[in-house]
Amino acid sequence: MSDRLTHGTPLRPPLLSLSGVHTHIGQYHILQGVDLDIPEGQLTMLLGRNGAGKTTTMRTIMGLWQPSRGEIRFDGAGLAGLPTPEIARRGIAYVPENMGIFGALTVQENMHLAARSGPMDSARLDWLFEVFPALKKFWKSPAGSLSGGQKQMLAIARAVIEPSRLLLIDEPTKGLAPAIVSALTGAILQLKSFGATILMVEQNFAMARAVGDTVAVMDDGRIVHRGLMADLAADKALQERLLGLSMDMHQ
Amino acid sequence: MSGSFESLLARLRGGDGARRSGLLLIVALMLLALAGVGSLPTWITLTLAGLAMGMMVFIMASGLTLVFGLMDVLNFGHGAFISLGAFVGVSVMAALGPWMESASLAVNLAAVLAGAIIGMVVTGLFGYVFERLVVMPVYGNHLKQILITMGGLIVVEQLIYVVWGPDAIPIPRPETLKGALTFGDVVLEKYRLLAVAVGLVIFATMTAVLTRTKIGLLVRAGVENSEMVESLGYPVTRLFIAVFIAGSALAGLGGVMWGLYEEVITAHMGMSVMVMVFIVVIIGGLGSVEGCFLGALLVGLMNNYVAYLAPKMALGSSILLMVVILMWRPEGLLPVAKGR
Numbered sequence: 320m321s322d323r324l325t326h327g328t329p330l331r332p333p334l335l336s337l338s339g340v341h342t343h344i345g346q347y348h349i350l351q352g353v354d355l356d357i358p359e360g361q362l363t364m365l366l367g368r369n370g371a372g373k374t375t376t377m378r379t380i381m382g383l384w385q386p387s388r389g390e391i392r393f394d395g396a397g398l399a400g401l402p403t404p405e406i407a408r409r410g411i412a413y414v415p416e417n418m419g420i421f422g423a424l425t426v427q428e429n430m431h432l433a434a435r436s437g438p439m440d441s442a443r444l445d446w447l448f449e450v451f452p453a454l455k456k457f458w459k460s461p462a463g464s465l466s467g468g469q470k471q472m473l474a475i476a477r478a479v480i481e482p483s484r485l486l487l488i489d490e491p492t493k494g495l496a497p498a499i500v501s502a503l504t505g506a507i508l509q510l511k512s513f514g515a516t517i518l519m520v521e522q523n524f525a526m527a528r529a530v531g532d533t534v535a536v537m538d539d540g541r542i543v544h545r546g547l548m549a550d551l552a553a554d555k556a557l558q559e560r561l562l563g564l565s566m567d568m569h570q
Numbered sequence: 571m572s573g574s575f576e577s578l579l580a581r582l583r584g585g586d587g588a589r590r591s592g593l594l595l596i597v598a599l600m601l602l603a604l605a606g607v608g609s610l611p612t613w614i615t616l617t618l619a620g621l622a623m624g625m626m627v628f629i630m631a632s633g634l635t636l637v638f639g640l641m642d643v644l645n646f647g648h649g650a651f652i653s654l655g656a657f658v659g660v661s662v663m664a665a666l667g668p669w670m671e672s673a674s675l676a677v678n679l680a681a682v683l684a685g686a687i688i689g690m691v692v693t694g695l696f697g698y699v700f701e702r703l704v705v706m707p708v709y710g711n712h713l714k715q716i717l718i719t720m721g722g723l724i725v726v727e728q729l730i731y732v733v734w735g736p737d738a739i740p741i742p743r744p745e746t747l748k749g750a751l752t753f754g755d756v757v758l759e760k761y762r763l764l765a766v767a768v769g770l771v772i773f774a775t776m777t778a779v780l781t782r783t784k785i786g787l788l789v790r791a792g793v794e795n796s797e798m799v800e801s802l803g804y805p806v807t808r809l810f811i812a813v814f815i816a817g818s819a820l821a822g823l824g825g826v827m828w829g830l831y832e833e834v835i836t837a838h839m840g841m842s843v844m845v846m847v848f849i850v851v852i853i854g855g856l857g858s859v860e861g862c863f864l865g866a867l868l869v870g871l872m873n874n875y876v877a878y879l880a881p882k883m884a885l886g887s888s889i890l891l892m893v894v895i896l897m898w899r900p901e902g903l904l905p906v907a908k909g910r
């Protein structure tokens with residue numbers, strides 16, 4: 320099974336792997352032994368109903384929550400216990416669920432801070448302006464005045480302006496209009512074509528199937544299914560069992 | 571062309587509206603006072619006094635609002651830096667007695683500058699120690715922050731008693747800053763003019779740092795969403811320590827200026843100014859330096875106008891002002907949109 324997941328590169332270790340990760344928030348036991356491998360160069364979709372623990376998984380990877388048990392290995396080294404800025408500097412970029420835009424700063428200033436190691440790479444910036452023209456248009460405007468879709472574009476642009484090894488994107492299409500969703504889908508497909516490794520949470524199944532290579536489904540703080548996105552997309556019964564896509568209405 | 575129009579609209583939505591209404595409020599207060607006072611020369615004198623007081627309170631309050639905004643830390647010990655700055659600065663100026671008494675403005679200013687700079691360095695260093703020793707252990711716990719920082723304040727006041735003795739120390743202003751410039755009926759106290767000038771320089775410098783330097787942008791970003799700043803690879807605690815030190819040094823500067831303004835210093839002067847400082851921070855919107863500036867001017871002006879019109883009401887009027895502003899804008903004049 321794991322051979323199939325990594326598309327014929329079975330000897331290559333995953334870029335990121337979580338094993339037996341538990342996370343407590345206050346007295347609540349949220350993650351209850353998460354096992355998850357993110358193969359390099361692929362887009363791993365993390366699916367699951369609301370409250371399953373997807374955001375908590377991402378926050379735990381970023382060090383925004385500390386795991387109480389288990390191991391997180393990134394590129395061969397343990398991450399657990401490291402402070403968030405150090406995790407970011409090792410090459411993990413994060414687009415949080417609420418986008419984390421600095422509204423009082425301009426679009427340009429948001430990007431400037433994201434480009435941590437110096438001036439922005441002009442080739443990357445040109446590419447970003449091409450896929451997200453609104454960024455160029457509102458370059459000098461306060462980011463707080465952008466629309467929801469434009470903010471999401473800025474959040475993603477901010478995560479890719481500095482080269483990183485792994486991109487975490489939490490529900491990028493939440494609350495966005497279909498036209499913007501398809502623009503985002505196009506951008507993510509392009510990122511993939513450049514060889515990016517991505518872990519993405521997405522409720523929009525159409526988008527998930529369009530961009531996902533492998534998929535992990537969470538429920539109640541555990542991974543309950545792992546496989547290829549294409550297999551899940553082709554199997555209606557499995558989808559209903561795992562995600563309750565249409566079942567919820569009847570129960 | 572539509573692009574620039576849209577970006578103009580975007581700017582208006584991004585806080586310029588609130589900024590403008592804050593300025594309008596100040597203008598309205600000034601006009602109202604002019605009507606109440608009835609005499610233009612008196613009004614000009616009072617307005618200068620109000621602006622001077624506002625600038626000094628701004629200098630003392632600006633660090634506090636950022637300390638709260640960046641890491642949600644309630645520092646009730648901030649007044650300690652005001653008193654300490656005043657005592658250190660005044661000691662320096664006393665040691666430079668001949669410079670203070672010189673008839674040359676430049677020599678006088680050199681003495682004041684020396685007092686201010688040494689006062690700031692000492693309070694800045696002391697702020698670093700205070701942060702590591704008193705504040706760091708209670709990150710994230712408001713109740714403990716209030717209790718332990720108030721404890722720190724009391725300890726500092728006692729230390730001042732030990733070093734400088736229990737009595738109030740008079741501090742005459744330097745020779746050329748005594749008295750006032752008069753233009754017909756208009757009386758402008760020289761020291762107040764200096765205070766306004768210093769306040770404007772500090773505000774301009776802070777604005778430049780916060781809008782044009784990377785560390786300033788990080789501070790503003792951190793006030794909005796510190797987790798995101800960390801997720802981009804920057805340690806917020808280090809920013810916080812830098813802000814705490816700068817804020818302490820500014821409080822020290824404010825203390826020196828306030829001491830010269832009152833012409834006397836006491837160990838608890840910091841604590842008594844803190845009432846006004848807290849009002850200003852709340853009116854301005856927690857975490858907003860610009861709001862703090864507007865709030866300080868409002869409170870300074872209000873205080874002086876009311877002190878003239880109805881002397882017993884001065885402090886009460888600041889509190890009333892705060893209540894009214896909070897009813898109109900519950901988060902203060904220029905609130906920071908928290909994105910956490």
Ligand SMILES: Nc1ncnc2c1ncn2[C@@H]1O[C@H](COP(=O)(O)OP(=O)(O)O)[C@@H](O)[C@H]1O
Nearest residue numbers: 344347349367368369370371372373374375376
């Ligand atoms: N800050 C928090 N405090 C307490 N419980 C939380 C907090 N954040 C998330 N949770 C709980 O953790 C569970 C998982 O949340 P989350 O990871 O956000 O789920 P998902 O992203 O899959 O919708 C939910 O039951 C949620 O209520």
Ligand SMILES: [Mg+2]
Nearest residue numbers: 373374375416
């Ligand atoms: Mg979520």
